[in-house]
Amino acid sequence: MKMNANTSQKIAKFTIWAAALFVIAILFSIIAYILVKGIPMLSWEFLTDIPRDMGRSGGISSSIVGTLVVTAVAVIVATPFGIGTAIYLTEYTREGRITRIIRFSAESLAGIPSIVYGLFGFIFFVIYLNMGWSILSGGLTMAIMILPTIIRTSEESIRTVPQLYREVGFSLGLTKLQTITRTVLPSALPGIVNGVILSIGRCVAETAAVILTAGSALRMPESLFSPTRTMAVHFYILAREGISMDNAYGTAALLIILILLLNVGFNMLVNRFIAKGR
Structure with a gap:
């Protein structure tokens, strides 16, 4: 029996909504x-005190x-290189072997x-360059x-900027660099910022790469060459070793809150920047 178009459309719509609600339900x-x-573990002492007794007591300052x-170090170093590579791929070169190699590498x-x-x-960093766990x-x-x-998010965002914007900039006497910095990048800024936000979330939540390079010291870092323990690593060690599940849950809750605040804060800054540009 052949299904009519109206019925199939309703079934497809129901399936899509069900899938979306299922994902949202899992997330929440x-x-x-x-x-x-x-949240019951979060207190002023927990936020401002340093961990004690391997994390069984104290806080997570x-x-x-x-x-x-x-x-901050990761984003400050990666963002200029990432955006610069995206600008090169979209504005300063044609599709060819070099662009394919760069995209394949990324x-x-x-x-x-x-x-x-x-x-x-x-x-490389800890042993060869003798930076140590830092x-x-x-x-x-x-x-x-x-x-x-x-690189990928910035490239896709820049590609969405209409070619007309560039042509108008050139017609007004702007150089290629001026057109990119004054017209293209401001228009692509929301997408670029979303990529940076995704990168920040990955940095905050990472454990394996950080524990092998930054270490897991509980003391307050004094410089960029000091070892440190991030919240994700702290949560992992507390939960894996069974040291204190209460402090582990408190650390996880603070991680979630921090990521939400970063997302909201960056989006507010971008929206304010766009509003001023108009």
């Missing part, structure tokens, strides 16, 4: 479970600082497991890991 159930378990600094880097990045960072070693390793994400 995970977030709700972690927050219910972890040193892990908060370590997470923010390692992520896609290959995106598919490498994080533990391999950690091993590379440990051998914030700088962890940040540079994470910068290499998030670089493909920034």
Whole structure:
């Protein structure tokens, strides 16, 4: 029996909505479970004190600082290279062997497991360059890991900018660089920022690459060459070793809250920038 078009359309619509609601339900159930378990652990002492007794007592202030600094190093290093590569691929070269090699390299880097990045960072930054387990070693390793994400998202965002914008810029006497910086990049900014936000989320949540390069020291870091323990690594060690599940849930809840705040904050800044540009 052949199904009519109206019925098949309703079934397809129902299936799509059911799939979307299923994904949303899983997401909110995970977030709700972690927050219910972890929020009772959040207190001023927990946020401002350093971990004690291997994390059984005290707080996670040193892990908060370590997470923010390692992520900042990674983003500050990776963002200019990622956006610059995307600009080169879209504005300064034609499709050819070089662009295919660059895209293939970026896609290959995106598919490498994080533990391999950690091993590379440990051998190259920690041992060969003699940086030791440090914030700088962890940040540079994470910068290499998030670089493909920034390249691909920035490239796709720049490609969505209409060619007319470039032609208008050239007709007004702007150079190619001026057209890119004053017209193309502002128009592509929302997509570029989304890529940076995704990269920040990956940095904050990463464990394998960070534990092999930044270490897992509980003390407050004093410089970029100090070892540190990020919140994700702290949560992993507490949960895996069974040291303190209460503190582990508290750390996980704070991680979720931090990622949400970063997403909301960056989106607000981008929207304000776009509003001023208009």
